[in-house]
Amino acid sequence: MPQWDNPADAATLDRAQGCLLGQLAGDSLGGLVEFQSAGAIRQRHPLGVRDMVHGGTWGNLAGQATDDSELALMLARTLVNHGTYDCQTMLESYLHWWPLAWDRGTTLSAALGAAADGKTPAERMALAQRHARTDSQANGSLMRISPLGIFAAGRPAWAADRAREDSGLTHPHEVCRESCAAFVAAISHVIATGEGAKAAWAVALAQARAPAVVQVLRLAGEQPPADYQKNMGWSLIALQNAFYQALHAPSLEEGIVATIGQGGDTDTNAAIAGALLGAVHGKAGVPERWQVALVACQPHEESGTRHPMPREFWPMDCLELAEKLLQAGRADGANKHSG
Structure with missing residues (x-):
């Protein structure tokens, strides 16, 4: 692995690690109160959900991933x-997760549940394509896609195209694909350049092709989503919120806490916002107590978690994983450029 002695490289690594830490932190914190209303969260957590603890909606360990980041970790490790x-290859990795999963969204289930019956990779791909829901605008592809932005740092157009492909495996609706494309392109750009939230927002707007996605990105410049509850799980709520927080929140912590405080699909909304905020603010912007909880969270026989999972779905090596993603992506980009 590189030593990252160059200050510019060290700053890039800091942003890459911030992105993955933000994804994982938002997911774990949001999972504590998933599906609760804003009022219920405010009553139980008057200062906001700020600390990773055992329990919550799913009975997880402090720092443990939900399905959002389990799939993000699958994407990262496969890259x-x-x-x-x-x-x-990516479909096969998601299918590795499928029979082990303890929480599965309905749109994901349509594609992966069908694909799991295939006898060969080609059959599994054909089944996924045949049964993927073309009517759903759910956030199940957006919630997993951030590691692609780390891998493709500095290649926003390439990242956007691959994000469209990845979303198409399970969430082929134009809104889902273009949300993923805009989001990943923004992460790719800001990790490589350090130019900040406004530049990331501009890249997202430039990459988005669906009018509905462009509309919510523009709205994010001025306001958060109007309602987080009514259409819980909608990708456009998560996308608008992520860019609103990146543009307006005073810090990564406050952006994630504010996201969770709105209620609804709190783990997914906070994972998506956290990834973008982390790419903007870097590892240095992630509270130390969150970093400690994430790297300490690993499987062991007496952990007490309600949902034990294999080692590849745990966050304990997230800092090294972000570094490996960045390095592998640089090698991939060099190979494509030389070819």
Whole structure:
């Protein structure tokens, strides 16, 4: 692995690690109060949900991932191991998670549940494509996609195209695909350049092709989503909120806490916002207590979690994983450029 002695490289690594830490922190914190209303959260947590603890909605350990970041970790580890993005390989990785999963969204279930019956990779891909819900605008692809932005740092257009492909595996609706494309392009750009939230927002607007996605991105410049409860799980709520927080929140912590405080699909909204905030603010902007909880969170026989999972779904190596993602992505980009 590189030593990252160059200050510019060290800053890039800091932002890459911030992105993955933000994803994982938002997910774990949001999972404590998932599905609760803003009023209920405010009553139980008058200062906001700020600390990772055992329990919550799912009975998880402090720092443990929900389905959002379990899939993000699958994406990250597969990119590192495979060295590039390949749809078939990624589908197989998501199917590795599928029979182990303890929480599954309905849109994900339509594609992966059908694909799991295939006998060969080609059959599984055909089944996923046949059964993926074309009517759903759910956030299940947006919630997992941030590691692609780390891997593709400095290649926003390439990142956007791969994000469209990845979303298409399970969430083929134009709104889902273009939300992923805009989001990942923004992360790719800001990790590589350090130019901040406004530059990330501009890149997202430039990459988005769906009018509905462009509309919510523009709204994010001025306001958060009007309602987090009515259409809980909608990708456009998560996307607008993420960019609103990146543009307006005074810090990563306050952006994640504010997101969770709105209620609804708190883990997913906070994971998505956290990834973008982390790319903007870097590892240095992630509270130390959150970092400690995440790297200390790992499987062991007496952990007490309600949802034990294999080691690949845990966050304990997230700092090293972000570094490996960045390095693998640089090698992939160099190979494509030389070819």
